[in-house]
Amino acid sequence: SAVISQKPSRDICQRGTSLTIQCQVDSQVTMMFWYRQQPGQSLTLIATANQGSEATYESGFVIDKFPISRPNLTFSTLTVSNMSPEDSSIYLCSVRQGYNEQFFGPGTRLTVL
Amino acid sequence: AQTVTQSQPEMSVQEAETVTLSCTYDTSESNYYLFWYKQPPSRQMILVIRQEAYKQQNATENRFSVNFQKAAKSFSLKISDSQLGDTAMYFCASSTGANSKLTFGKGITLSVRP
Numbered sequence: 001s002a003v004i005s006q007k008p009s010r011d012i013c014q015r016g017t018s019l020t021i022q023c024q025v026d027s028q029v030t031m032m033f034w035y036r037q038q039p040g041q042s043l044t045l046i047a048t049a050n051q052g053s054e055a056t057y058e059s060g061f062v063i064d065k066f067p068i069s070r071p072n073l074t075f076s077t078l079t080v081s082n083m084s085p086e087d088s089s090i091y092l093c094s095v096r097q098g099y100n101e102q103f104f105g106p107g108t109r110l111t112v113l
Numbered sequence: 114a115q116t117v118t119q120s121q122p123e124m125s126v127q128e129a130e131t132v133t134l135s136c137t138y139d140t141s142e143s144n145y146y147l148f149w150y151k152q153p154p155s156r157q158m159i160l161v162i163r164q165e166a167y168k169q170q171n172a173t174e175n176r177f178s179v180n181f182q183k184a185a186k187s188f189s190l191k192i193s194d195s196q197l198g199d200t201a202m203y204f205c206a207s208s209t210g211a212n213s214k215l216t217f218g219k220g221i222t223l224s225v226r227p
Contacts, residue, residue: 001160031213042204042217043158058214090156096213099165100146104158 002027002095004105012111013083020079021108023093028073031096034066037107038089046091049076083112115140115207119218126195127226133180134190134221136205145209147181149190152220153201161203164188192223200225 003026013019023032032049046066047055055068070076080087088111094102116139126132138147149161164172164181172179176196180189192199205218 033214035215042219043215044217045214048212048214092158094158094215099163100208100213101148101160101163102208102213102215103160104150107156107158109156 001103006105010109018081029095035092115216117218123222125224142209147188148206150204151201
């Protein structure tokens with residue numbers, strides 16, 4: 001499976017600021033995804049990061065709040081904009097490989113004060 | 114739309130014993146995949162096992178096996194010879210063949226007692 005890294009691994013931010021999370025894969029992949037895991041909860045898909053075009057967002061998530069870039073087949077960023085304490089979560093990127101399998105990065109733990 | 118239900122919030126098992134985690138799902142698709150993921154305290158999501166809906170044979174990966182009951186839309190995970198390192202959150206998930214988007218259940222916390 002692909003090796004996936006995320007930066008930063010954790011951060012503490014002030015309300016109203018923005019944070020950009022990076023996801024790097026050691027091989028080219030077609031499909032990349034961003035998920036949010038709120039404290040004590042399951043994972044919810046934010047968007048599918050499409051290479052060379054705009055991301056596809058799930059219901060309840062908008063581009064102004066969670067802009068995503070996918071400049072090539074090994075890299076993507078997720079920005080959490082104008083943060084509030086409700087944005088405190090773990091953010092995970094994943095890639096699709098093989099028979100519809102998804103493999104996850106280590107996650108970014110975000111705390112908003 | 115897909116839904117995945119894990120009704121047990123937590124379970125506990127003695128080391129070396131066997132435990133079964135339950136999961137039910139619902140989908141209108143004929144081509145879909147089912148997964149069990151493990152999330153230890155390190156928060157890394159680890160793929161444990163995968164089942165293709167068109168395969169009748171239950172998937173097995175070492176100590177982990179599934180009981181896939183397609184008509185009942187049930188997909189349980191059996192862990193044999195439980196080890197302390199199996200202590201984690203376990204999530205059941207499904208995806209369709211078309212878009213690969215994963216839908217997760219709420220998860221179950223499994224504790225393995227020494």
